[in-house]
Amino acid sequence: MPGCCGCWEVLRPPRYKRLVDSIFPANPQDGLVKNNMDKLTFYAMTTSEKLDRIGMYLEQRLSRDISRHRIGFVFVAMDALDQLLVACHAHSLNLFVESFLKMVQKLLECEEAELQILATQSFIKFANIEEDTPSYHRRYDFFVSKFSVMSHNADRNENVRVKIRGAGLLGLQGVVRKTVSDDLQVNIWDPVHMDKIVPSLLFNMHTPEFMSVNTESPRDEEHPAYIAEMVFRDLVCRASYGNVKSVLQPVLCHIDNHRLWVPNEFAVKCFKIIMYSVQQQYGYLVIQMLMSHLDTHTNSDPSIKASIIEVLYESVLISAGGSIGPSVLDVFNTLLRHLKTSVDNKSPEGEKRNMEKKFEEAIINTIGEFANNLPDYQKIEIMMFIMGKFPQFSNSEEMGFMDNYLQTMLLKTLLKVATKYKTVIMNNAFPPEFLHPLLRISLLDDPGLRVVVQEILHTLLDRHDNASKLKTVSIPKDVVSELDLTVDKVPRQDSLFMKKNGIQFYWHILENLQMESNKADNFEAIFCTMCLITIEMGGDDILVELIRLALDIQSMTIESTLPKTHKCCNHAIVAAYLNVLAQITNMSPLVQYLSDLFELRRKEACHLLPEFAFNRSNRDSSYPKEDKVEEKWLFDQTALQDILTECGHDASRLSAPLAQRPHSSMDSGMVNSMSDIGSINIELDSIESSPLLARKKVEEITVESLKKMLAEDQSVKREEDAKKRQEIFETFQNAPFEEIVARAEAKSNCFHDKLYEILEMSPPSSPDHTTKESQNAVPVFEMQFPSLYVY
Missing domain, CATH: 1.25.40 (Serine Threonine Protein Phosphatase 5, Tetratricopeptide repeat)
Structure with missing residues (x-):
């Protein structure tokens, strides 16, 4: 037992x-x-x-x-x-x-x-x-593959299909949670895993009946689409800096492969989820990925590119207040490059061209939202950057319709960025590198482009929302109350800015009003610009210059050969502008003088008032047959001078005309010049074949040439020299100080411009003669000195 x-x-x-x-x-x-x-x-x-x-x-x-x-x-x-x-x-x-x-x-x-x-x-x-x-040798490849297969289950029984898909999605979430916390385990962010996980989530999220449900309405939490969205948010939320792109790349590939860009409701929804879920400091990576993906679709259908831009726009809206990445200019450069490509390669087909226009408008709106996230000083830099993309032409023959359309798109882009900028000090809003080319572009041949330029100026000049109230040229009895204008004291910085740069504004306003291609919109836009300059920067220091501008416009109109319609508009603008200036500055004598003159015009010359001049129903027969303007209908310089003196202003400068065209560093590309450095052909030979001295043709002196010099009459030359000296003397004695400064700066700028262009034309790597000599020279320690020099 x-x-x-x-x-x-x-x-x-x-x-x-x-x-x-x-x-x-x-x-x-x-x-x-x-x-x-x-x-x-x-x-x-x-x-x-x-x-x-x-x-x-x-x-x-x-x-x-x-x-x-x-x-x-x-x-x-x-x-x-x-x-x-x-x-x-x-x-x-x-x-x-x-x-x-x-x-x-x-x-x-x-x-x-x-x-x-x-x-x-x-x-x-x-x-x-x-x-x-944790076990570092454990593998989860099978589970990722199996759960992904379950997420795509296509069982005929809907209840079974829903349960299996939901289980597969939750299983994928479990794999991510188990592996994401420890980098020493299997790297779940590898493309081999993300290419299975992300498409499985997007496949279930793209359910028509689930996408149509209102965001605020209750959802079925057991529905695979709801579970997939929850898992997707969790996945994006867990992504670190180095892993965000690992999630985004499969998303973009899935949308491409399944052609989900058009319509783009699902794409917009996906990237909204991503932008709301990703850590805020990594939001710019999403935008960079979208930008890079847009580059891959350069030759795609414009509807696809427009959809990508709309998704980018929505993403930028969500990232408001956050960073858009370290390379700000690169973002704008990419968008502007796509804009230019679209304009250059526009399709002749009507329907496709409409999609291209939609794409171009979407780019402009997106650039505006990008700029809205930047500080003000960077917005100015972006506007200068866009200005640098503006095409420049050496002659008018090269300016075709396509280039004209590109200019329109660039100006619209510039206007969109300008609307996001809040002007505080004019000197910051108009740096010389930006102001000069902007005013130069205001003289383009296309009247529509000139209106856009004036709108840009309105946006940057207007600090008190007065621009919309000055769109119509009129002569109200009480400007401030009837138009509801907001007028504050002009800061000293703006007065100094206007003293320095006022001549730029004045000259370009005069030039704009002389263009025969002007339409009513152009005249109204210029009037608004003049009024905004007066309201925002029209201090007592430049009051005389502003009135002098109005008198110069009147003189130019009388002496010009413009059509009757243009002359009437110019006279009407001068009248309406002086009315605004007089009432804003509270100069009662000037207001009374203008009131009397307006009453006289209403009786005898109503065509010189805005009510007639800007009546778009006028016909040729509506205008007087004789192009004659009597002196009593015009603003008298002597009378204005007396009024200014009576009001305590120095009116001596009113008799001095405005300066000639102001020069700037940007003027060389605007007009052709006989001294254009680009028109001079200089043959740069090598140093070995060229003498060190400049080749200059020596004038041949002969007996005949000496006889000719003695026989010439020198009186004409002496008279010309005396006349030049007298002009210089009168300029320094009577001209305003800012005009003298402008002329001096113009000479300096022209000299530096030419010098810079000459340096630019030199080859980047010219041979160094001194280097060659030093290489062939005998080293000091090998030289044989005479015995007398050796101690």
Whole structure:
């Protein structure tokens, strides 16, 4: 009998197997035997070295139950595994997890939907457990692939399809959560994994019935589309700086492959989710990726490019207040390059051309939103950058329709950026590098472009929202109250700015009013510009210059050969402008003088008032037949001078005409010049074949040439020299100081411009003669000195 007992002890199974067997009930529907499960859990916690064997034995039983299709016992085994995972956190848990993952994998490989869902639920519970010692050799490739397949399930039964897809999506979230926290584990951000995870999420998110649901309406939280969006937000939120692009690249590829840019509702939705979920400091990476993706679609259909730009626009709106990246100018350069490409390659087809225009407008709006996120000083730099993209031409023959349209687009872009700028000090809003080319562009041949330039000036000049109230040329009795103008004291900085740069504004206003291609819109825009200059910068220091501008416009109109319509508009502008100036400066004598003259014009020359001149229903027969303007209808310089003196102003400068055309560093490209450096052909020979001295043709002196010099009459030359000296003397005696400064600066600028152009024409790497000589020279230590010089 004792021998039989010994045999029984040998054949008796180990305790951990007995404890595992005891948790399974006779009827699987009864579930785990709770008391025995508690014993197994206590045993596993106290003897952790047995945990791996417990897992292996449970795996064997699970495999046997699966092969025998005893599904009830499979559920019991997985329940036990889940409880052991939650309860045990020992160092040997890694070995148990290996068995657990093998069991989950076997369940996922089954065809039964309920087993796949059961395995996914267990895996999610495992993913939420924080392990003390992660296993760095563990692989999750199978789970990523299987959960992605489940996310694309196409079962005919809708309920089964929804459950399997939802389980697959949650499984993908579990894989991400398990691996994203530790970089030493499998890198879930690798393209091999992201190319499976992200498309699976987007596939389920792109559900028409789910996209049509209102954002504020309740959603079915078990719907795969809702789960996919939740998982997608979680994935983007967990992405660090180096991993944001790993998520975005599959998104862009998915939208490209499935042609989801047109219509772009889904693309907009995806990138809104991304922009709201990504960490704020990484938002600019999303914008950079969209910009790069736009580059790959340079030759694509304009509807696709327009959709990408709209997505970019929505992304910029969300990132308001944040950074748009370290390379600000690169962003604007890319957008402007696409704008120019679209204009240069425009299609003759009507429908396609409409899509191209939509694309171009979208670029302009996006540039405006980009600029809105920048500080004011950078907005000025962006406007200067756009100005640099403006095409310049040496002669009018090269200015075709395409270039004209490109100029329109660039000016619209400039206007959009200008609307985002808030002017505080005029000197900051109009640096010379920006003001000079802008005024130069105001003289383009196209009247529509000139209106846009004036609108840009309005936007930057207007600090009190008066521009919209001055769009119509009129003569109200009380300008400030009737037009509801806001007038403040002119800052000293702006008065100084106007003293220095006023001549630029005056000259270009005069030139604009002399253009025969002007339309009513041009005259109204110029009038608004003049009024804004007066309101914003018209201090007492420049009051005389402003009135002098009005008198010069009147004189120019009388002496010019402009059509009657243009002359009437110019006279009307002078009248309306002086009315605004007089009432803003509260000069009662001037107001009375103007009132009397306006009344006279109403009686005898109504065509010189705005009511007639800007009446768009006028015909040629409406204008007087004789182009004659009587002196009594005009503004008298002597009378204005007396009024200014009466009001305490120095009116001596009123008799001096405005300076000639002001020069600037930008003028060389505007008009052709006989001294244009580009028209001089200089042959740059090498140093070896050229003498060091300049080649200058020596004038030949002969007896005949001397006789000719003696016979010439020098009186004409002496008279010309005397006349020049007298002009210089009168200029320095009578001309305003700012005019003298402008002329001096013009000479200096012209000299520096020519010097800079000459330096630019020199080859970048010219041979250095001195270097060659030094290379051929004998070193000092090899020289043979005479004995007399050696000590």
